[in-house]
Amino acid sequence: MRKLRGAAALAAAVLVLTACGSGGTESPPTQGNQPRVLKLWHYESKDSAMAKAWAEAIKKFEASHPNVTVKFEEKGFEQIQKTASMVLNSDEAPDIMEYNKGNATAGLLSKQGLLTNLTDEATKRGWDKLLPGGLQTTAKYDDRGVMGAGNWYGVPNYGEFVMVYYNKDLFDKHKVKVPTTFEEFTAGLDTFVKAGVTPIANAGAEYPAQQILYQLALTKAQKPWLDAFQSYKGKVDFHGPEFTYGVETFADWVKKGYIAKNSAGLKAEDMGVSFMNGKFPIMISGSWWYGRVASTIKDFQWGHFLFPGATMSPGSSGNLWVVPENSKNKDLAYDFIDITMSKEIQNILGNSGGVPVAADPAAITDAKSKELIESFNKLTTADGLAFYPDWPAPGYYDVLVAGVQELINGSKAPSAVLDEIAKPYEDNLADIGN
Structure with a gap:
């Protein structure tokens, strides 16, 4: 979850x-x-x-x-x-x-x-x-x-794992094909924005937004980085390429209109209902929605695909x-x-x-x-389950919620958000003696 x-x-x-x-x-x-x-x-x-x-x-x-x-x-x-x-x-x-x-x-x-x-x-x-x-x-x-x-x-x-849910009817209407690469994915997002459609349903007040940020970071990550972040088997540089790409790209997605600026205060339920009501062509979230999506959606065709351009996705048992x-x-x-x-x-x-x-x-x-x-x-x-971003430290979930809300609101620069999420992680390492 x-x-x-x-x-x-x-x-x-x-x-x-x-x-x-x-x-x-x-x-x-x-x-x-x-x-x-x-x-x-x-x-x-x-x-x-x-x-x-x-x-x-x-x-x-x-x-x-x-x-x-x-x-x-x-x-x-x-x-x-x-x-x-x-x-x-x-x-x-x-x-x-x-x-x-x-x-x-x-x-x-x-x-x-x-x-x-x-x-x-x-x-x-x-x-x-x-x-x-x-x-x-x-x-x-x-x-x-x-x-x-x-x-x-x-x-x-x-x-469970995080995937991309999509509204097949809206994809067909706007002539967007199911992407197989990250470049094709963002090209599709641009197509929706040009048509006046915000493509991605989001919820900044709970887990969905931080999982999107983490998924973006994972597109630049390899297994040693994941082991360091999740299992403390090495040092994590929060200003390294993985998290830097995650926060900068997430902020850029907000600026480009891929993610709505008013989503900072929305909860996961708001996101899920809006997608199931056909208001957004895309929802990036977990398999825990799948059964509900299948039983709820009656008015359009839908499907899912793994996040393009990544070998790992948030997920676990x-x-x-x-x-x-x-x-x-x-x-x-x-x-x-x-x-x-x-x-x-x-x-x-x-x-x-x-x-x-x-x-x-x-x-x-x-x-x-x-x-x-x-x-x-x-x-x-493919050994692609990358766990979840809030796991490594007690209280980290709320730290990440605050961080993504600042990115959505534009109240803090991406580099400042990285400093903000680094400190409690490093404090936890000190507490457990790593």
Whole structure:
């Protein structure tokens, strides 16, 4: 998320809390017919592929656990991101919840002792076999809260990546072809602008704008740069060619009219709805929209393509199921994760416009879903998942939101924005001893 999709303000404002002394304990097996409740939080919209699959998982779970009721509470993405440390350090913690992956989010909570170590369960239940290689990167965190090694603190059950959604009818109307190079892409954007059409739907107040900036930087990036930025395996020069190109090109896109100047205050929902209503020919965003786009758009033809001119795109395994250390029903939480990893639920996810990790390929019959999975496989085969720009440091999401808003408003020069986003990143490196 994504989804996508947010954190707290700056590292200095992040509340570093420790878990309650005793933490949560694993519930004993049900005694007799005593009813139990599994408290579950997630933030997927009801029309998304994930929400559809998980709604079925809840039904399947309750059918196989007759004395258990699932109490599902829908939370906003931003709401969970900004309050997670405080809520999970209280007796209000859910038993299981969806949470964003990466160092600044799941990594931070694992370091604070707020998440349950799932390593034994991952081995016992075979999650490690269903999530091979790179799909485990976001599930594991070391003592510093850095992803890719250490213990399991979350389980992803889908994949995600950023792509270019396009309105085929508007492309045809303005005689714009699907681009295969970056030059063809910008030529198409110029064609729309000359016709008085702002081509790219955007949202500066949440994750979409920063993901566009990051995608632009990735067109100039190689793997060593990505490893340095995301995993601290080397020094990142924020005034180097990658981020310099990203901020300067993003600012230039605003000046050229590719991105609307009034998009600084818009949220992701505003962006998605405007594209689905046919107001923009292009939306650069994640696969988490795919199922909703497929079920919502009735008045025009649409499609998608990978960002032209880049070998890497923002993306990863999906958001995580995490089990708070204060969960009162850990055994039930593990059972629910098991069900979401089953072929039945994974197939529903795949046929609803999601990117499953453990589906039966022959069971994916929806044509649009097949196109999506093909693009994901193309990206993963090329080792092209570049994670997300807000992952490396706690509070970095809001730093990047502020930075792209300044670029959209023209209130700061690109070089000044680079200075602004460099400092908290470097402060975090100092904090973790890198």
